Amino acid sequence: MAAGQEEEDDYMSDTFVNLQQDVKPGLAMVRRVKEEILKKDRALEMIQENKQKSKKEEEKERRETMLQSSLGSDNKGFALLQKMGYKEGRGLGKSGNGIVEPIPLQIKTGRGGIGHDAAEKRKAEETTERRKRMSQVKKRAEEFALNEYRLHVRQKKDQRQMEGDLRKSQLACQQLDTQKGMDAPQEAWYWLSTSVEDDEKEEEEESSEWDSKTLNTTEEKLLNLTSYLRRKYFYCVWCSMSYQDEEDLSDNCPGDCAADHY
Template sequence: MASENAEEDDYMSDKFLETCVNVRPGLVSKATSRQYQLEKNAQIANKQNKLKLKKQSEKVVREDGLNVKIGQDNKGFALLAKMGYKPGMTLGKEGQGRAEPISISVKNNREGLGMDSERKLKQEEMSQMRAEMRHKRQKVYHQEQSGFTKRMSEKFNQREVEKDLDDSQKVCEELDAKANIEEPEEWFFWPLHWLEKKYAKDEDEESKEPPEPVMDIYTPPEKLELLTDYLRNNYSYCIWCGIKFKGVKDLWNNCPGSSRSDHD
């Protein structure tokens, strides 16, 4: 009997804790919280509907009031009638004023009275600024396009000069070799591989001093011009005609000129 009472009074057992009700303050069940949220949402929706109905009714009353003309029993109309005003007339001494009352513009926001005009002014300024920026961009674009065309033309001309110089160097080396010339008159009259061979030969000879560095003081067009004069004066050869003339007289009579543009 004592053991049964002890077992019933075991407050730490799971069975005893399951029968207890949670009455701690500040805690609500999920169902209660959900019900509270639904009621709150319903109250908010009800307020919004009332506000919407109020605005609609105000709009209807306002439009009805604006559509009704001022009657002759109105004090303002009576004062105008004493000064000679009749329905349909325009205001002003010479009839230059308004014939209809000033229309009402309802504000739908809490901004100041001058905000609309200021906003329109800013929008016009922004539109003018965008137009000016668009004009500047178009101007810069056309300048870049013309500059790009010029750069491409210069680049193409540079490639043509480099190609003509390379061809002239090969021809000069071949013609000088037939004339038993061991070194070119100018270091750039032949392709650069002859310099590599010369330096390698000098390195093999111990008694030789190190070769001096080549000073490149000419631009490619200047090199081409000097080499062209050398070929024409010494061999009566034109790189653009691609032939060796019989002599200087034959060259001057039958060759169009000493540049690529003369042969176009």
């Protein structure tokens, strides 16, 4: 009884092992079949491509051969020309001044109608020209904006420079007038303000946006005050010194404005 059981167990074990071994060969066979099918498909595609390519090449070679070969007397058109007195190698026309070689043949390979290529070319040229004009307009606009910005920056710089020169002139005027025993300036704005309200007002004016009216006012004040200092004290705010007299001021001071001192 035990021996029979052992034989049955051995049979079942061998069968299970054979089933396990048959799995991989089956998958490999399916893979090989698929690869063979793909190879055949690729081969057919290549054959079709070669056929199409060979047809186009044959047509091109045949066309070039026909174009390079001259017409013979068997051609009806050429025979008609010979009857009218044409001789091979001469130009067309009664006096032989016409063309010798035939008009070159232009092969059309696309599917567009007659005039399509010319229209597309004209459209491309118009697009290029339009883009060129737009680029030029944009460039001019950028240059204009840049010049405006530079002008604005330069004017603000000049404004700050004049405001600084005006404050120095006011300080110098206050010191010189005080040395002369004056208790008050000739004009209210000739001296620097010492009140808190005036200082706050001055700071607000400096932080406010620049405008041409402020520029003219500051420029006029600076011109007026520097003229007063030069006339009364022979003092130049840009030289930061007082000269002995008017002649000394005229001979040794470069000028009566900031530009003369730079």
